Amino acid sequence: MGLTRGDAATIKRVYNNNVLLAELGDGSEMVLVGKGIGFKHKPGEAVELEAADQRFVPDGSYAASHVAGVLGDAPLEQIELAQEITALAQVELKLEPRQSLLVPILDHLGFAVQRARDGIKVDFPLKWEVAQLYPAEGNLGRRVVELITARLGVALQEDEWVAFALHFVNQQWSKADFSKTVSMTETIARVFSLLSVRWGRNVDENALSASRFVTHLRYLFARPAEVTGAASIQVDVLASVREAYPEAADAALEVAKLIGGALRRDLGNDEISYLALHTSRLYVEMLNT
The missing domain is CATH 1.10.1790.10 (PRD domain)
Structure with missing residues (x-):
């Protein structure tokens, strides 16, 4: 935000000596932070914006009052x-x-x-x-x-x-939903545990194929359910995987159930097909080590 000397706002709330919430002339809010900026000030008084060492304008993540509250509780x-x-x-x-x-x-x-x-x-x-x-x-x-x-x-x-x-x-x-991140992490860990149990050997989670698999699983959690995010697969990938590596195909179906349970929706055929591509790569890599 560009400031000119003398730009001012009205104090809405003083959180402590170093943090206050101000209202600009257009009605928008800004959190002002600076050593002593709130000292002996009261709501309704004017404050010069250039007096603040740091200025926080809401970016859509949180309301200005919430940002001010967190900042106000911190040294x-x-x-x-x-x-x-x-x-x-x-x-x-x-x-x-x-x-x-x-x-x-x-x-x-x-x-x-x-x-x-x-x-x-x-x-x-x-x-x-x-x-x-x-x-x-x-x-x-x-x-x-x-x-x-x-x-x-x-x-x-x-x-x-x-x-x-x-x-x-x-x-x-x-x-902003931290609980979903925890759920995602727990579910992905369960996926690798499931594969290891099914195949009787530990999957190398440091392998490139495993890293790509994790990226894909994270993507499933990140995107809205109504967005496919990928072109529709025109061939029956699951059937092809089943013909070559039936254990990988069965694993993909189990993974789909696990992920679907965490997402509280059924995965579509294309999503299962992409899972099958990943599980087949993991399975082949495991057989070759």
Whole structure:
């Protein structure tokens, strides 16, 4: 937002000495952050926009009041660190620097720091799954934990990286609904477990074919049910796979049931066909190792 000297707004709410919610002349809202910007100010008073070190304009992820509330609960050093983490995710994971990432990162950062200070330990049951399914996000999550410890002088619980990694995954695929990201991660892990049990051998989840399979499964969770997102398959792929590798075809049908249950809808023939292509590649690769 371009500012000229003297641009001002009306204070709607003061959250603390460093954060306030302001209303612009056109009726829109903006969150202003700056050391002491809210000190001795009251709603209804004017405030110069250039007095703020940071200005947050709603981008559609959250209402301005929600952003202001989260920022208002956090020390300035945590706000700045959350922005740095968001910037890292933008560069390394190609994520958009949206408030839908900044706000949950800042919120989780505050809780993680408080837990560390209080000596409270929590379980992260998806640790193995996240490490296997989202290596890039997991690696950045570990760096984030190290960064927080170095910057704030607080030794976080080592496995906090899991939660940060899931926030990065959430931004890519499920946006603001974190519960869907957790469900997706749990379901994909169950898919690989199902294949290993069916075929009597562990599937190499680090293989390229497995990585492509995970990408496809994540896509199924990410897209709306009414959007096909791919050209219709004109041949009976499932029948072809069944003729060559019946175990891979049967596995695809079971995977389809598992995914369908998580999505609460039945997968279409084309979707099952694409699953069969992936399971056949995984099956052949497993036989050749």
